[in-house]
Amino acid sequence: MKLFRRKTIDSCLADIANPLTQLKKVLGPWQLIALGIGAVIGAGIFASIGTAAAGDALRPGAGPAITISFILTAIACGFAALCYAEFAAMVPISGSAYTYSYATMGELVAWIIGWDLIIEYAVGNIAVAISWSGYFTQLLHGLGISLPLWLATDLRTALASPEILAAAPHIGSIPIVCNLPAALIVLAITWILVIGIRESSLFNTIMVVIKLLTLGLFVAVGFFYVQPENWQPFMPNGWAGVQAGAAVIFFAYIGFDAVSTVAEECRNPAKDMPIGIIGSLLACTFIYIVVAVVLTGIVPSNELNVSEPLALALTRLGLVKSAGFVSLGAVIALTAVLLVFQMGQPRIFFSMARDGLLPPWGAKVHPKYRTPHVTTIITGVVVAFFAAFASIDEMVDLTNIGTLFAFILVCMGILFLRVTDPNRPRPFKAPFFPIVPLAGIASCLYLMLGLPTITWIRFGIWLLVGMVLYFAYGIRHSRLR
Numbered sequence: 060m061k062l063f064r065r066k067t068i069d070s071c072l073a074d075i076a077n078p079l080t081q082l083k084k085v086l087g088p089w090q091l092i093a094l095g096i097g098a099v100i101g102a103g104i105f106a107s108i109g110t111a112a113a114g115d116a117l118r119p120g121a122g123p124a125i126t127i128s129f130i131l132t133a134i135a136c137g138f139a140a141l142c143y144a145e146f147a148a149m150v151p152i153s154g155s156a157y158t159y160s161y162a163t164m165g166e167l168v169a170w171i172i173g174w175d176l177i178i179e180y181a182v183g184n185i186a187v188a189i190s191w192s193g194y195f196t197q198l199l200h201g202l203g204i205s206l207p208l209w210l211a212t213d214l215r216t217a218l219a220s221p222e223i224l225a226a227a228p229h230i231g232s233i234p235i236v237c238n239l240p241a242a243l244i245v246l247a248i249t250w251i252l253v254i255g256i257r258e259s260s261l262f263n264t265i266m267v268v269i270k271l272l273t274l275g276l277f278v279a280v281g282f283f284y285v286q287p288e289n290w291q292p293f294m295p296n297g298w299a300g301v302q303a304g305a306a307v308i309f310f311a312y313i314g315f316d317a318v319s320t321v322a323e324e325c326r327n328p329a330k331d332m333p334i335g336i337i338g339s340l341l342a343c344t345f346i347y348i349v350v351a352v353v354l355t356g357i358v359p360s361n362e363l364n365v366s367e368p369l370a371l372a373l374t375r376l377g378l379v380k381s382a383g384f385v386s387l388g389a390v391i392a393l394t395a396v397l398l399v400f401q402m403g404q405p406r407i408f409f410s411m412a413r414d415g416l417l418p419p420w421g422a423k424v425h426p427k428y429r430t431p432h433v434t435t436i437i438t439g440v441v442v443a444f445f446a447a448f449a450s451i452d453e454m455v456d457l458t459n460i461g462t463l464f465a466f467i468l469v470c471m472g473i474l475f476l477r478v479t480d481p482n483r484p485r486p487f488k489a490p491f492f493p494i495v496p497l498a499g500i501a502s503c504l505y506l507m508l509g510l511p512t513i514t515w516i517r518f519g520i521w522l523l524v525g526m527v528l529y530f531a532y533g534i535r536h537s538r539l540r
Contacts, residue, residue: 063165083429088331095339097263101396103311105389109368111307112360119296121304123355128304133344138499139466141489142473144333147319148487151328155319163472174525178461180404186454188446191393192241215450241446249439266395273388285356306509315340320403329486405434416533456514470499
């Protein structure tokens with residue numbers, strides 16, 4: 060029974076009243092929506108949409124029916140968003156799904172989801188940093204500045220390229236190859252996050268405005284070049300392509316749940332957290348569908364399997380300056396995603412350390428800035444290191460399966476808590492209980508089944524490593540013992 064001991068919601072709420080570990084409450088509804096949009100609109104719409112539409116060696120493409128894939132994924136995320144909103148309004152704690160699971164299904168499940176969320180935030184940010192580096196390198200190239208390939212390439216790509224290895228400096232027989240821009244942007248954002256949540260929120264809002272202007276430019280310009288014949292056949296690989304496309308572009312929706320990780324820094328979480336979570340999801344869904352319609356109308360969907368599909372579409376039209384502006388917007392958009400995800404991961408570690416499942420130094424708060432600076436710095440250094448050497452392909456699928464698993468557990472938590480604590484005050488309630496949480500579980504599981512087998516194997520290994528750490532440290536140091 061020790062494995063499933065639960066931390067009461069009252070105990071969770073008492074933690075945030077401790078002045079030694081209290082975070083600064085400065086965020087309102089518009090900042091929360093901006094944080095959600097900042098996290099959601101990024102690598103998914105600027106890069107993954109091309110792979111989802113065209114397909115690759117592992118899965119069929121959705122074709123022009125990518126719009127259906129976006130709607131399908133939005134529905135699955137919508138069910139999860141309603142459950143997140145209920146929890147975030149009721150339990151405004153930084154731990155997000157980790158804290159919700161601790162209060163409903165017990166410590167072991169909470170540890171599993173806390174460990175799993177590393178995949179969504181930290182591993183996901185490795186993928187985003189690598190994508191950022193690609194767009195940034197292209198932007199510099201357009202300005203006449205070319206970085207050496209050995210200084211802006213992941214290790215796997217470099218090992219497959221004799222030219223890059225030959226050009227790289229060597230220490231003895233070992234070539235020096237890394238993705239330096241990816242590492243530097245992560246470290247820069249880590250510094251911003253240590254300074255304070257208000258400054259981070261303002262920085263994010265500015266970037267959100269720029270990325271929305273970028274996508275608006277693409278739609279406004281591209282609309283006049285749409286050729287309806289590019290939408291035929293609409294569903295070239297049938298429903299299998301739509302499902303596979305939905306599983307891929309789920310990466311484009313990851314982030315709305317990151318709003319819940321700043322619940323402790325929200326001025327009025329009971330009212331504003333549901334607005335931030337659901338509002339950002341609805342706004343991003345509308346933007347995605349419009350962009351997908353225009354993109355597949357400009358370029359045949361089977362030609363979109365590139366890292367910069369939006370810039371490719373405008374370049375083919377001869378709109379080089381517009382394509383350059385889109386590349387700049389992509390760099391800014393990905394910077395916003397990095398900011399919000401790097402904001403979320405340390406706060407989950409912070410909550411786990413406060414509960415004793417991680418060492419106590421993880422729960423320290425900076426005396427001046429009132430931010431979880433220790434976990435922020437550690438997360439930044441680790442993500443920067445792996446971003447300098449890792450490949451983006453495996454990171455995207457692993458991030459998707461980890462996030463979908465987290466969504467399933469949050470939906471299950473709503474089911475548990477409505478039964479075990481029905482009289483708990485709920486400022487916001489997910490409607491149509493139990494249909495919404497059950498539909499969330501089913502739809503997320505459906506999207507998980509669209510991911511490759513190798514991704515499931517890697518996910519299982521990751522959870523196994525987490526279990527070893529829990530039984531080696533967490534179970535013996537838990538505050539609930």
